[in-house]
Amino acid sequence: MEAQFYEKNEDHVSCTLCPHHCSIALGETGICRVRRNENGKLMAGTWGKLSALNFDPIEKKPLYHYHPGKIILSLGSVGCNMKCKCCQNWQISQVSAAEYSFSHTLFPMEVIKLATSRSENIGVAYTYNEPTVWFEYMNDIARLVRFEGLKNVMVSNGYINEDPLLELMRYMDAFNIDLKGFSEDLYRKLTGASLAPVLHTLKLIRKAGRHLEITCLIIPGMNDDPGTFREMILWIERELGANTVLHLSRYHPTYKLDIESTPARKLEELYRIANEKLSYVYVGNIQIRDYQDTRCGKCGATVIRRMGYQVELKNLTGQGTCLQCGNAIINF
Ligand code: SF4
Ligand code: SF4
Known part of the structure; x- marks a missing residue:
């Protein structure tokens, strides 16, 4: 797959995807080691x-x-x-x-x-x-x-x-x-x-x-x-x-x-x-x-208790607001 963000130059390509702005010679890769200059085109080598x-x-x-x-x-x-x-x-x-x-x-x-x-x-x-x-x-x-x-x-x-x-x-x-x-x-x-x-x-x-x-x-x-x-x-x-x-x-x-x-x-x-x-x-x-645990930033009520990846929702509406004070806390 050809990369989307780059510029072609005479003897190299310049990747414009990230702030490194790598200049990449023929056959070489950028700092990330996965975007490669193949025949003057920058290729995204890990597509798929x-x-x-x-x-x-x-x-x-x-x-x-x-x-x-x-x-x-x-x-x-x-x-x-x-x-x-x-x-x-x-x-x-x-x-x-x-x-x-x-x-x-x-x-x-x-x-x-x-x-x-x-x-x-x-x-x-x-x-x-x-x-x-x-x-x-x-x-x-x-x-x-x-x-x-x-x-x-x-x-x-x-x-x-x-x-x-x-x-x-x-x-x-x-x-x-x-x-x-x-x-x-x-x-x-x-x-x-x-x-x-x-x-x-x-x-x-x-x-x-x-x-x-x-x-x-x-x-x-x-x-x-x-x-x-x-x-x-x-x-x-x-x-x-x-x-x-x-x-x-x-x-x-x-x-x-x-x-x-x-x-x-x-x-x-x-x-x-x-x-x-x-x-x-x-x-x-x-x-x-x-x-x-998550406590409401406005009234301090505990709205989520966590133990590892186990989650217990409390005092929360279905819209993610605090049941006690209406403060918006969670995106559902
Ligand atoms: S590190 Fe990779 S993504 Fe960033 S500019 Fe260099 S080649 Fe592009
Ligand atoms: S994947 Fe590793 S090297 Fe890359 S930013 Fe995250 S911690 Fe750093």
């Missing part, structure tokens, strides 16, 4: 090819304010435009399309057939590796998903240019975007990418009115400084609103990082800082009592 295909709880994405308790067909492929030293899915994100044995090859209509085979499934999530690098396949599926009346969810690092993002948002209903910290230096060292485009993506999604939740993996010594963390929270409050859902996730050593796991007390400290400004903050990857 999947590394993973599962019905997951929506809470696993994580999305906590979007169809809680439901499942979603979750697709992953290979490649990524970041090189995070802490990547939990490095086996699929840091390989090239050429060196990977794909477990499934599916046309978009076959994905739809699977998605509609279970009545409790709400739609399709593009996740596991970075879906931006399989933009065309995702967009082709998303169009059909919308046509079926189902939902599209993108779980992403947010490192995508504005034009492709706007195109995706025609069909995408909900996003979980990783915000890995709040300094350019951290982004450069940890991911090989930069922060500013991710912040721009967050603002565009908010402006477009799509459902948005943010995940921040807290890594000791890298992004857990309370001062910088507070700046990030103030930015979220100012630019995206105090009702923005934020997931603080516990880091465990993996891939190229062998720093010890995030202590529970650090997560609690950052939770308190975030909770001063934001109404819906959660702590994940660790069981700390009450930090996964």
Whole structure:
């Protein structure tokens, strides 16, 4: 499949899908290792090819304010435009399309057939590796998903240019975007990418009115400084609103990082800082009592209790508003 976003030049192509803007010589791939210059055309080498295909709880994405308790067909492929030293899915994100044995090859209509085979499934999530690098396949599926009346969810690092993002948002209903910290230096060292485009993506999604939740993996010594963390929270409050859902996730050593796991007390400290400004903050990857429950941001009533991926809805109307005070909390 020919890529949608690129420019042809005399001896190379320039990919315009993400802020890396790779110049790719004949026979080479970009930083993501899956978009390749073949005979002067940029090809999306993973169209139709999947590394993973599962019905997951929506809470696993994580999305906590979007169809809680439901499942979603979750697709992953290979490649990524970041090189995070802490990547939990490095086996699929840091390989090239050429060196990977794909477990499934599916046309978009076959994905739809699977998605509609279970009545409790709400739609399709593009996740596991970075879906931006399989933009065309995702967009082709998303169009059909919308046509079926189902939902599209993108779980992403947010490192995508504005034009492709706007195109995706025609069909995408909900996003979980990783915000890995709040300094350019951290982004450069940890991911090989930069922060500013991710912040721009967050603002565009908010402006477009799509459902948005943010995940921040807290890594000791890298992004857990309370001062910088507070700046990030103030930015979220100012630019995206105090009702923005934020997931603080516990880091465990993996891939190229062998720093010890995030202590529970650090997560609690950052939770308190975030909770001063934001109404819906959660702590994940660790069981700390009450930090996964949803309380109404207006009256404080508990509206969802969670235990792992088990969900108990309380004090909620069918429209996702608080039974006690009418505050809008959940998207059903
Ligand atoms: S999507 Fe891949 S090839 Fe295109 S600019 Fe980004 S990293 Fe480079
Ligand atoms: S953006 Fe996500 S998938 Fe890509 S390297 Fe980082 S953690 Fe892994």
